[in-house]
Amino acid sequence: MVKSFQPTTLSEALDIRMNYDVMVFCGGSDIMIKYRSWSGTPAQFPKDVMYIGHLKELKSLDVNPSEITIGAAVSFSQFLNDERIPTMFKKPIEQIGSVAIRNIGTFAGNICHASPAGDTLPMLYALNAKVVLMSKRFRRVVAIEDFISGPGVTCLKNDEILTYIIIPNTIFSHSFYRKVGSRKANAISKVSVFAVADVVEYRLADVRIAVGSCGPIVIRLKDAEARIIGSNISESDQTVNSLLRMFDDKIVPIDDVRSTKVYRSKVALNLIETFLAKELRQ
Numbered sequence: 001m002v003k004s005f006q007p008t009t010l011s012e013a014l015d016i017r018m019n020y021d022v023m024v025f026c027g028g029s030d031i032m033i034k035y036r037s038w039s040g041t042p043a044q045f046p047k048d049v050m051y052i053g054h055l056k057e058l059k060s061l062d063v064n065p066s067e068i069t070i071g072a073a074v075s076f077s078q079f080l081n082d083e084r085i086p087t088m089f090k091k092p093i094e095q096i097g098s099v100a101i102r103n104i105g106t107f108a109g110n111i112c113h114a115s116p117a118g119d120t121l122p123m124l125y126a127l128n129a130k131v132v133l134m135s136k137r138f139r140r141v142v143a144i145e146d147f148i149s150g151p152g153v154t155c156l157k158n159d160e161i162l163t164y165i166i167i168p169n170t171i172f173s174h175s176f177y178r179k180v181g182s183r184k185a186n187a188i189s190k191v192s193v194f195a196v197a198d199v200v201e202y203r204l205a206d207v208r209i210a211v212g213s214c215g216p217i218v219i220r221l222k223d224a225e226a227r228i229i230g231s232n233i234s235e236s237d238q239t240v241n242s243l244l245r246m247f248d249d250k251i252v253p254i255d256d257v258r259s260t261k262v263y264r265s266k267v268a269l270n271l272i273e274t275f276l277a278k279e280l281r282q
């Protein structure tokens with residue numbers, strides 16, 4: 001039988017993490033599915049577990065003009081209900097699961113689960129978010145694209161806990177999130193695109209595009225973005241086409257139970273085109 005730990009402080013949690021081989025969890029909405037068992041029987045966890053979703057230190061949500069810092073135990077609902085957070089950051093979050101899932105699910109769980117279909121990830125990649133990883137002895141801050149290296153694979157060490165997520169509080173003139181799933185609620189993405197741009201006097205001062213569910217990790221092409229910065233949005237058909245070609249080369253989806261690679265590629269490119277050729281010109 002597995003042991004379960006419920007520390008009362010973050011310091012105690014870090015002690016337990018250092019001394020025992022435990023699986024850390026917050027909302028449990030991923031691990032309860034992954035290790036589910038027959039109805040009425042306990043989940044089949046492969047090792048001891050430690051619940052940290054109640055820790056006061058990790059429930060904080062700080063918003064200042066330069067960044068938003070989200071504690072690992074902040075639920076999606078807490079994030080959505082916070083009026084200090086601009087709408088742009090809420091667009092992908094309001095499409096996650098259902099109210100029940102948003103009441104327990106967290107950014108930390110979504111990031112550590114490291115699924116290319118995770119709905120927080122395209123936004124976190126596009127906005128250059130960072131994660132704070134703490135152990136009893138060290139604290140390190142890692143860019144989201146360096147934290148995740150494949151489906152379910154992260155650089156989290158055995159004695160570390162992901163404690164905070166830091167998102168630069170940059171405001172853009174345009175923001176866009178489209179998730180394509182089998183239905184409106186409780187659907188895992190077949191394709192998702194998060195994009196932001198800053199348009200100043202018809203010129204693209206900044207643009208970021210990140211695509212989810214179309215490869216082992218979220219796809220963001222910083223070189224391609226750099227090439228179209230400065231272009232005029234009303235004369236950018238050629239620019240749009242060359243950017244689409246660059247994405248087409250990098251989008252490498254798979255066929256799986258949710259969709260086919262042909263569908264995923266086509267829809268991802270359509271969504272990027274919608275953002276660049278329609279939304280930006282409105």
Ligand SMILES: Cc1cc2nc3c(=O)[nH]c(=O)nc-3n(C[C@H](O)[C@H](O)[C@H](O)COP(=O)(O)OP(=O)(O)OC[C@H]3O[C@@H](n4cnc5c(N)ncnc54)[C@H](O)[C@@H]3O)c2cc1C
Nearest residue numbers: 025026027028029030031097105106109110112118119162
């Ligand atoms: C019905 C249903 C619908 C869903 N719909 C969506 C959806 O639309 N979009 C979507 O992206 N996801 C969806 N999910 C998946 C899930 O809800 C999300 O991934 C959620 O963000 C997970 O957060 P959690 O806190 O519940 O994770 P948990 O289950 O607690 O943990 C997930 C993983 O992260 C690790 N972990 C968690 N917190 C930490 C930490 N602080 N430090 C280190 N490791 C940690 C755990 O060990 C585990 O491996 C759905 C799940 C269900 C059951």
